[in-house]
Every structure is written in C-alpha cells, then in structure tokens.
Amino acid sequence: MGLFDIFKKGPEDDTKKLNIYAQKMCITAIKYGSEFNKTLDYSNQSIIDLEEILDHYSKDISISKPTTNQVWSLATIFGFYLGETLLKNGFSEKGFTWGKEPSSNVPLLIKDNGAYLTPIDKVYKRLINGSVDNVNSFYKAAISHFIDAV
Numbered sequence: 001m002g003l004f005d006i007f008k009k010g011p012e013d014d015t016k017k018l019n020i021y022a023q024k025m026c027i028t029a030i031k032y033g034s035e036f037n038k039t040l041d042y043s044n045q046s047i048i049d050l051e052e053i054l055d056h057y058s059k060d061i062s063i064s065k066p067t068t069n070q071v072w073s074l075a076t077i078f079g080f081y082l083g084e085t086l087l088k089n090g091f092s093e094k095g096f097t098w099g100k101e102p103s104s105n106v107p108l109l110i111k112d113n114g115a116y117l118t119p120i121d122k123v124y125k126r127l128i129n130g131s132v133d134n135v136n137s138f139y140k141a142a143i144s145h146f147i148d149a150v
Contacts, residue, residue: 018098018107025080032077040081042088044139050078051136054126061127071127079120082135083109086119090147117142 026040029050033040036056038049057074066074087096091109096117099110110116125133 015097015099018100022080022084022098022107025077026084028077029081042085044089047082047085047136047139050082051126051134054078054123054135055131058127058130072124075120075124075127079123080107082123082139083107083117083119086117086139086142089143091117091142094146096146115146117146 030040033046033049033053036049036053038046038053040046040049061071083098086109095111095113096109096115097111098107099116100107101110101116106118106120108116108118108120119138122133122135122138126135
C-alpha cells in the first residue's frame with residue numbers, strides 16, 4: 001500500500017490508516033538512526049539527533065543528486081518520526097492527530113480548530129534547504145506555541 005492509497009475511505013479510516021503508516025515509518029526512522037549511532041526514542045534529545053541525521057543527508061543530496069521522489073521518501077520517514085515525537089510530547093493531549101487537508105495528500109498534524117503543523121514538509125525543506133530549516137528549532141517553536149503557551 002502506497003502513502004496516498006490510504007485515503008480511499010472516510011476520515012475516521014484515514015486517521016487509523018495514517019497512524020498505522022506513521023508507526024511503520026517510525027520503525028524505519030529508528031532503524032536509520034541506529035546506523036548513525038543515534039537513539040531515536042521520541043525524546044527531546046532525539047530531535048537534536050534527528051537534526052544531525054538530516055544534516056548528513058542534506059549535505060549528501062548535493063553530491064548524490066537523488067530524485068525528488070527519493071527525497072520525499074526520506075522526508076516521509078523522518079517527517080512521520082518528527083510528528084510522532086510531537087504527538088508523544090503533548091500534541092496528542094492538545095487534540096492533534098494525523099490527518100490531511102483536502103487540497104493535499106501530504107499527511108500533517110491537525111486539530112479540530114483548524115490549527116495544523118506539517119512535519120513531513122518541514123523535513124523535506126530541511127533536506128533541500130539545509131540548516132536554515134532546522135528541525136530542532138521547528139520542534140522547540142511548536143512546543144512553545146502549542147504546549148507551553150498558557
């Protein structure tokens with residue numbers, strides 16, 4: 001089943017399938033992390049480790065010249081990990097879940113009130129643009145805005 005095949009039924013089904021897919025992608029991200037001697041365990045520290053991993057891949061992109069699809073595949077793996085880390089560190093309790101907007105098939109973290117975050121897009125931008133799109137800064141800003149704000 002491909003990423004975009006998960007949207008063939010209703011919204012409740014979408015969320016369930018997205019959660020299952022997110023878990024699969026996280027397992028892959030954790031495996032990749034171990035190849036860098038990093039422990040991706042959904043902690044705040046693991047986002048620092050994730051940034052280091054993405055820095056390596058970002059630098060490699062200019063040398064290896066992967067296809068856009070290959071970069072999106074990598075962004076999907078690590079973007080789901082970034083999103084799951086946010087969910088496990090307070091976003092779930094604030095009502096965020098995996099979902100999608102009607103205009104896009106890229107999964108995002110969305111809340112009933114329309115607030116949303118795009119961790120997969122963020123990771124893609126990090127890979128393409130380099131450290132200017134640092135995921136640790138994104139993570140801290142998201143926590144500060146949605147979790148720490150009173």
